Amino acid sequence: MIHNILKDRPTKLFIAMAAFFVANALIAECIGGKIFSLEKVFGVQPANFTIFGQSGLSFNLTCGVLLWPLEFIMTDIVNEYYGPRAVRRISYTAVILIAYxxxxxxxxxxxxxxxxxxxxxxxxxxxxxxxxxxxxxxxxMWIIFGSLAAFLISQVVDVTVFHKIKKYTGEKKIWLRATGSTLISQLIDSFIVLFIAFKIGKGWSWQLVLAICLVNYTYKFAMAILLTPLIYLAQKRIEKYVGKETAIQMKRAAMATPGAGADNIVAAG
Structure with missing residues (x-):
């Protein structure tokens, strides 16, 4: 039986995506302690703008944001082919291993x-x-707790919004459900981590928390739009790997019931 499972392409694909998802999340957490200037990356001076009365703001971002957009793309891909239960499974696994x-x-x-x-x-x-x-x-500890809480909550929101949009669009407009769910979940993720880590943990003012949240979300918003073509590239690669008919079966199983996707990985093959 184990040999049949390991030969099944949808199963092997899920294992590979789950491994990348967890590794990517862990790396993002580990490198998140470094703050970089986005403006300096492009060779320009810091913007120094004002939001909510907070002056001197610029795009100073944690290095973790370099990888987190990939997590939400992976969430949408897994959601598309394996369903919400699969997304929850790899999300819980990631949180447990990050905590470990x-x-x-x-x-x-x-x-x-x-x-x-x-x-x-x-x-x-x-x-x-x-x-x-x-x-x-x-x-x-507040930063760790805030990051993990934001990650879990935003994943739940991403899955919910993704499937609500898909009920209206069907198989069409994958860009709409993928990008739309990511934009909403990233906003929630940005706010929760700053609220827990710095409002509760450091006593920052609401104006400062909201200002930095908006700066971070602006970057994430732009990345969500720019990385949308990766969804279509991944879709083509998956269909080529498992076969178009199998890919269609996987999508149908993922949408059938909230828990059907993960339970039909092998059956779809």
């Missing part, structure tokens, strides 16, 4: 370091490796 990773990070931080290791980076400009390690891997 941070527990291991904090365990590693708490372990007493070897004396020689602390100063081993001095020649590279890092006089205290212990502090450097702690700063890189020791993200605040």
């Amino acid at each position: 990773a941070f527990i291991m990070f904090y365990l590693a931080i708490s372990i007493p370091p070897a004396d020689f290791w602390i100063g081993s980076g001095a020649t590279d400009g890092v006089p205290d490796m212990r502090n450097a390690f702690n700063v890189v891997f020791g993200q605040g």
Whole structure:
């Protein structure tokens, strides 16, 4: 039986997408501690604009936003071919493994370091490796909790909006349900993570939280539009891999009932 499962192309595709989804989410969390200037990436000076009375704002973004748009694209692809239950399954898996990773990070931080290791980076400009390690891997608990909560809630919203739009569009206008669901879920994701991590955790003012939320969402909005062609590219590759007839069966199973998609992975093959 196990050999038949591993030979089944829809099943192998789901495993590959689930693995990429989880790895991408974990990497995004790990690199999220670095803030970069989007304007400087394009060789221009920071914008320094004002929103909600907050001046001096510019597109300073966490490096995590480089990968999160791919998560929502993957969500829409999995939703299209495997259904909501499959999306929930990989989302819960991602959250559990991210939480596990941070527990291991904090365990590693708490372990007493070897004396020689602390100063081993001095020649590279890092006089205290212990502090450097702690700063890189020791993200605040409010930030971790906010990020995970925002991720789970936004995934649920994305799945719900995606299927509501698909009920009206059918198989047509995949760009509308994919981009539409992403735009709504990204707005919720941006607000929740900032609210938990910085309004509750740091005591930021509502004006500052909303201003930064709008800046972050503007970037995510633009990326959602720009990455829309990837949905069509992925659709073509999937149909070529599993076969057009199988792809149609997978889509029908995904839309049949809220839980049918994940349970019919093998049956569709």
